[in-house]
Amino acid sequence: MVSLKNKTDYSLRIKESPKLSAFNNLLLNKAIVLPKKQDLNDSDEIYFGLVNAIHTKEKSTFENYYNKKNKSHPSKESPSPFVNDDFLIFCLIVGISKYGLDKSWIKNIVSIRSRNAITITLENILNENYYSKSNLSEIVLMYFQINNPSLITNDFLNNAFKSINENTALFESKSDFQILCSIRAYDLIIELKEAPDGSEINLLKQFNSIFLKRINLFSWFIQTTFLVALLYSAIELISFTPATKEFFDKIGSVLKLFGLVGLSQLGNLVPFIKRISYKTLLRIFGYPKELSKGLHKKEGK
Secondary structure, three states: OOHHHHHHHHHHHHHHHHHHHHHHHHHOOOOOOOOOOOOHHHHHHHHHHHHHHHOOOHHHHHHOOOOOOOOHHHHHHOOOHHHOHHHHHHHHHHHHHOOOOOOOOOOOOOOOOOOOOHHHHHHHHHHHOOOOOOOHHHHHHHHHHHHHHHHOHHHHHHHHHHHHHHHOOHHOOHHHHHHHHHHHHHHHHHOOOOOOOOHHHHHHHHHHHHHHHHHHHHHHHHHHHHHHHHHHHHHHOOOOHHHHHHHHHHHHHHHHHHHHHHHHHHHHHHHHHHHHHHHHHHHOOOHHHHHHOOHHHHHOO
């Protein structure tokens, strides 16, 4: 299973790498953060340009970067480094298919790549052999999501979930490309799958719902405890010495005049305390930061 802890730890690696971050945002359909041009070499500039053109659906921009790249004609005897760049080749395949461009050049590039499961999958995608048992289903699912979601079937999701779930050594692999595809595919399957009652996916959904409700209850308990302690401390302070009590008696009329202001400030303090305690508890119990975004607002807490 895709471990929540491993996902959280890996998210730090994504943030540290502009290349991983751009590809991850593409899979999440989020805006691509482009590095400054002076910080990029020609190959990286083409990669970021392709990713952004796919996200923004700008065919002419994609073609512009694609035409720069397809001038290169490596061979098996003298392959260029970009040939085995999974991120770049996947994005080229996605855009070429998406915008109906000629596939001859990219098919040749894939044919001279190192022969492995990723290469076989990319080759099958190019040949529209999407449901081959030789494919890495997480990569195919990402292709479907970006280019043609109508090709996603429930049977395909079942097989993809099983495949990802059984890959216990995913985070030990050296393929950032496969890891990112697997993480996003796993989350997408949970979002889309038509799962029967009692299935592992529904159990995960139920656990998530129960977990968040308990965090909310615990957060309420912390908030209430804090406010009771604050009120008790205030009462103790007032009654600590006769002089203190006499002082507050003298300004009682003033406090009454500004009572509404005090209540208003307290009203602002209560949700703040609950929000902080809620987010802190999620962090303490290892809830992924990416999944917790907007939860507090969404739940109306």
